[in-house]
Amino acid sequence: MNHPTAPFRRILSGDEAVALAAHDAQLTLGTGYPGTPSTEILESLHSLGGRAQWSPNEKVALEVGIGVAFGGGRALVTMKHVGLNVAADPLFTVAYTGVRGALVIVSADDPGMASSQNEQDNRRYAIAAGIPMLEPGDSQEAYNFTLLAIELSERWNIPVLLRMTTRVCHSKTIVETPGYPVPPAPPAGYVRDVPARVMIPAYARPAHHKLRAKLAQIAAWNEREGPLAVVPGSDTLGVITSGVSFQYVREALPQASVLKLGLTYPLPLELMRTFAIAHTRTLVIEEGDPYLADSARAAGIPVEANAEIFRFGELNVARVRRMEAGDLTPEPKPVPGKPPELCHGCPHRTVFTALRDLGCIVSGDIGCYSLGVLPPFLAMDTLVCMGASIGVGLGLRHTLPVEEARRVVSVIGDSTFVHSGITGLVEMVYNPPPTGHLLLILDNGTTAMTGLQEHPGTGRTLDHASTGKFVFENVIRAMGIPDVHVVDPTRDPAAFTELVKTSLDSGRLSVIIARRNCLLAAGAIKQYEKCPEGSTHEQ
Structure with a gap:
């Protein structure tokens, strides 16, 4: 396969960027079930010459990916947010078993329900299952975080959740690839480890303790050198955010200091605390559930959460400005478009x-x-x-x-x-x-x-x-x-x-x-x- 030897810039969607990173990392196999907004990842991976396949459903796709990672390979498993419900059974257990290679699970969430029956926030899955989670905010981060997810998975022998959203999946931004090849995976091969791979109760109990120890180590790493950015600004107004919300915050509140989180589970709570107390007022701006805000307040960090009306749908620049101003007046209803219909002749x-x-x-x-x-x-x-x-x-x-x-x-x-x-x-x-x-x-x-x-x-x-x-x-x-x-x-x-x-x-x-x-x-x-x-x- 052709891998980059010099920096190369191109305009890609978030889905295409994930696929490119997987290809550059010499992925063993990509599996998944088609579901908007994640579908194009595997299609793009295939077009790049990578190995990709559709599975009957997301549960089977994840189980195949687990097998790849048990064998020392690098696996990428893709699905939309409701697909993770189908794959939840193996998801929770593979956090206990761990992996020998790399296992990256893409959950493409759909705030605003552009093509879905609900707008569940799958950040909750990372907490419930106990797996680290990365949240890219544009195509460059989608590329970088896919590579980082593989690195973290191999370093700690743990599956990693790459949580994307519709806007990141489908928007196109500039992506620059590194000027050096991504380190290849070690040679594949099976290493028998019954206590780690067979989750009967006698082995699952110590496995849970090992999982929590790994998460503690990853949390400490996140505090020291995790993928976050601090944009300096006003001492009066600070904003903690992640994912695509960062883009809206920078345009809506250019005067604010911003702490942008990349690894959002486990959170760098002490860095968040230091940032919050350095500002007169600290807002948490996030789409969907108040996950970041709830976590911060549970740790005693003084932050303001989104008002309930902003929990629904996607954010945008105007909504972020309303959040900062505390404007709770009813939002205008969107202009109805032409309703969809079955094709004529269908x-x-x-x-x-x-x-x-x-x-x-x-x-x-x-x-x-x-x-x-x-x-x-x-x-x-x-x-x-x-x-x-x-x-x-x-x-x-x-x-x-x-x-x-x-x-x-x-x-x-x-x-x-x-x-x-x-x-x-x-x-x-x-x-x-x-x-x-x-x-x-x-x-x-x-x-x-x-x-x-x-x-x-x-x-x-x-x-x-x-x-x-x-x-x-x-x-x-x-x-x-x-x-x-x-x-x-x-x-x-x-x-x-x-x-x-x-x-x-x-x-x-x-x-x-x-x-x-x-x-x-x-x-x-x-x-x-x-x-x-x-x-x-x-x-």
Whole structure:
């Protein structure tokens, strides 16, 4: 691979900068599940010649990354903020086991919910799991902090969380790479260490003590030489901040002294204390939860936190000025834009038209088909998280009066079904409602919502090369559901509507796979299938 030997400047997004750093560090493997705003990291890594792959979901991606790091390699695992919920089980335990190589986990948070169902603040995960966390504020820091995360992970044999946000992921700023190659990872190889890697209670108890000792060492390092910056200014006004909030603070409050934190868990509390008491007034400016402010005040550091109204959405220069002035007047509502809609000609339109016309109670899921909730369809009644459509639909079937229960349909997309729908289907077989149930899998041959990525059901890898294919109908029939129908809903919309009605009336467990390629991906899919790179194996 080509690695930099002289400083090189370029304009990159934060996602591209993370990918470049991973490439320059000779990453062993990048894994993840596509989710805005993190998707472009692995795509960019692949375009640079690095090794990257999509996993069925974030939990599997992290587990693969853990295996890489157990073997002495360097792993990068990417996901959006809600994806870390899916990966939380291995996340908490790998903090105990530690790693032998490097394990960097990217959580791309979405303040303001540009493309998400919540705006949770994943800085809380670093505290709960006990793993160090870095927060870049622009593309240069995204590059630098990715390299630092690898360094810290290898130094302390601990996973590191790189917490980004939508603005950092997608904004482009200048990145300068170093004029020397990044030190390579030691040769990979397995070193047996059962007490460190097997988390039965007898080994997990001492592992927890070791974890806390590591965090104490990292906290001391952060106090001495951590990645922070102090911008001198007024003795009257000081600001403690991190991430992209720093950019807004510098423009909104140019007179203020600023302490910008880079490693935000464990925090350099004594440096924060020294900074705060040196100023007449010290504000904490941060997006989302008052994590920095709560931590400072819990340690007895005199700071002012964001008012509650600024906890929602992204910050900007005007909002930071309002924070400093204590302006709590209601904020103007944003001008509504054109609402999103399913593409004209999208096969999902036929499905939602049928569900609307039949008066179904629709338990929905995460994907572009979530737009079925909007006009002209208004054909979705619940949406919780990826894979929830099946469980929620079953719960409704178990609860509602018979005539209402027979109208309940679960709707899930192809990528989402692979991600977290299979266990719901097991529940459907294991605990069938008295009225039966109908599951609709909308198979458009791609992960459309995040930019037309591949998934196991397409039979193609991240680079679109042929690989083993997960065939939905084969697996569903093998699970004991005899009523499995594979149809193109657009060929005969009336017949499709009748099939849905017949399935609802049958009182049996039924699955309809509505299969037609996404219009945006159809041309590319034909090309991939015409020129496969390797063989396709169905399983």
